[in-house]
Amino acid sequence: MDEEREKIPQTEAELEELVxxxxxxxxxxxxxxxxxxxxxxVVMSLYHLWATNATIVTQxxxxxxxxxxxxxxxxxxxxxxDARTRIHAADVxxxxxxxxxxxxxxxxxxxxxxxxxxxxxxxxVFGVMTFLLVLEATRRAVGxxxxxxxxxxxxxxxxxxxxxxxxxxxxxxxxxxxxxxxVALEGLFGVPIGVSATFIILFTIYxxxxxxxxxxxxxxxxxxxxxxxxxxxxxxxxxxxxxxxGGPSGSGVATTVxxxxxxxPLLRKAGYDRESAGGLLSAGGIGAVISPPxxxxxxxxxxxxxxxxxxxxxRMAVIPTVLYYLSIFMMIExxxxxxxxxxxxxxxxxPWTLTVRYWYLLASLVLIPAFMLRGFxxxxxxxxxxxxTWLTSYFRPETMLTPKKLVAxxxxxxxxxxxxxxxxxxxxxxxxxxxxxxxxxxxSDIIVSLAGESLILTLIYSAIALWILGLALPITAxxxxxxxxxxxxxxxxxxxxxxxxxxxxY
Numbered sequence: 001m002d003e004e005r006e007k008i009p010q011t012e013a014e015l016e017e018l019v020x021x022x023x024x025x026x027x028x029x030x031x032x033x034x035x036x037x038x039x040x041x042v043v044m045s046l047y048h049l050w051a052t053n054a055t056i057v058t059q060x061x062x063x064x065x066x067x068x069x070x071x072x073x074x075x076x077x078x079x080x081x082d083a084r085t086r087i088h089a090a091d092v093x094x095x096x097x098x099x100x101x102x103x104x105x106x107x108x109x110x111x112x113x114x115x116x117x118x119x120x121x122x123x124x125v126f127g128v129m130t131f132l133l134v135l136e137a138t139r140r141a142v143g144x145x146x147x148x149x150x151x152x153x154x155x156x157x158x159x160x161x162x163x164x165x166x167x168x169x170x171x172x173x174x175x176x177x178x179x180x181x182x183v184a185l186e187g188l189f190g191v192p193i194g195v196s197a198t199f200i201i202l203f204t205i206y207x208x209x210x211x212x213x214x215x216x217x218x219x220x221x222x223x224x225x226x227x228x229x230x231x232x233x234x235x236x237x238x239x240x241x242x243x244x245x246g247g248p249s250g251s252g253v254a255t256t257v258x259x260x261x262x263x264x265p266l267l268r269k270a271g272y273d274r275e276s277a278g279g280l281l282s283a284g285g286i287g288a289v290i291s292p293p294x295x296x297x298x299x300x301x302x303x304x305x306x307x308x309x310x311x312x313x314x315r316m317a318v319i320p321t322v323l324y325y326l327s328i329f330m331m332i333e334x335x336x337x338x339x340x341x342x343x344x345x346x347x348x349x350x351p352w353t354l355t356v357r358y359w360y361l362l363a364s365l366v367l368i369p370a371f372m373l374r375g376f377x378x379x380x381x382x383x384x385x386x387x388x389t390w391l392t393s394y395f396r397p398e399t400m401l402t403p404k405k406l407v408a409x410x411x412x413x414x415x416x417x418x419x420x421x422x423x424x425x426x427x428x429x430x431x432x433x434x435x436x437x438x439x440x441x442x443x444s445d446i447i448v449s450l451a452g453e454s455l456i457l458t459l460i461y462s463a464i465a466l467w468i469l470g471l472a473l474p475i476t477a478x479x480x481x482x483x484x485x486x487x488x489x490x491x492x493x494x495x496x497x498x499x500x501x502x503x504x505x506y
Contacts, residue, residue: 041411065197070098077140116184127182145472187432192424199300205413212409219244225351235332246288256285310378360392427480444489
């Protein structure tokens with residue numbers, strides 16, 4: 001057992017290293033370089049908090065967001081294996097190129113915005129430069145699978161006339177692609193990056209405030225206190241802790257690693273074998289991605305695409321989330337009989353004592369929907385929740401967001417959005433190409449035709465396609481692509497828009 005204990009992460013640094021193994025490795029830079037990057041991260045968070053109450057042209061706000069994201073991605077995500085300990089000249093050049101390419105939009109915006117049909121030579125140069133920068137950022141922060149998929153869609157836009165039916169289309173030259181994907185609000189600066197710039201970053205800042213206030217430890221302690229006195233307590237504690245910790249963060253990997261570092265030895269002592277213990281921890285991590293309030297960032301994208309309230313998306317997510325966790329609890333009970341699980345004494349405080357002491361951390365989980373029920377917009381609701389999380393942290397010394405912790409919360413909030421923001425930028429290119437070429441309608445017709453216009457078969461074929469796509473891509477990218485390709489097929493057969501998009505997500 002001691003040998004197994006040594007194999008799991010024990011320190012915060014080890015936890016972070018394991019998370020980065022699956023979500024992308026970032027540089028850890030001491031000294032002046034690290035301080036400069038931390039300052040940029042803090043400025044990024046402050047800008048987005050300020051922007052919630054400012055009047056900013058949509059495309060300018062999205063361009064500023066992407067500028068921050070690209071600069072920080074090139075400075076934080078190494079381009080090759082031996083570049084983790086320092087920033088190379090190439091990284092600085094790419095960051096500066098990002099400032100130039102996106103700064104060009106800001107400097108000439110009043111004229112730029114009217115040239116989507118006929119971009120000029122500078123538009124072409126900086127448009128192509130931005131595409132290449134986004135592709136390189138995608139390779140670094142997300143992975144090669146999404147990079148190759150974006151390249152495939154771009155090639156498809158060029159070679160349409162040379163393809164056989166039903167894939168053929170008129171074909172588009174570079175000028176049209178730059179106009180559609182760079183100048184207009186149809187590609188890079190479309191809905192996906194817009195959601196990242198207005199909703200997702202606010203929630204990552206909120207999650208970072210919770211983390212710095214010690215809410216994560218409280219959620220785990222509360223879960224073990226509530227469930228640790230039963231024979232199935234270890235498994236149930238993992239599930240409850242994953243829900244409480246993962247819902248606000250939206251990160252399945254981080255939730256699995258954090259809970260696993262504490263719970264894996266307990267699961268083994270209770271009688272779980274390695275595979276079953278790992279499976280239970282993974283199931284909890286998946287629950288973090290599909291649970292309110294973030295749904296792995298998809299909740300905001302669904303609301304924006306369908307032009308509905310974020311609260312409506314949360315309402316639709318309640319039943320699937322409850323069913324998912326009920327199924328996990330049922331499997332835990334079955335495993336108790338299959339493995340002959342035994343009770344493991346867990347040193348935990350009284351749950352009532354914990355709740356009374358840290359009630360304000362638990363209350364923060366319901367503040368966002370509570371504000372929205374009072375008529376607040378999603379942006380205003382999360383903004384007030386961030387403010388109240390900061391103020392209530394002073395209720396106890398151990399949760400107090402001191403100036404140092406506050407700076408760390410602001411910096412980590414922006415750092416955590418980088419991977420998602422790059423994903424939405426890359427997915428925006430795909431969405432732009434799909435809309436330009438009509439590929440979404442073509443594929444929906446193909447799916448419906450293959451299914452013989454049977455709704456059941458269409459759902460099955462769609463699920464298989466989504467499963468294959470999800471094996472290689474992050475959940476956000478998978479949903480965005482499926483929303484423009486698979487959803488039309490389901491809607492064509494009479495499925496409501498919201499039901500179709502929720503089916504795609506789950």
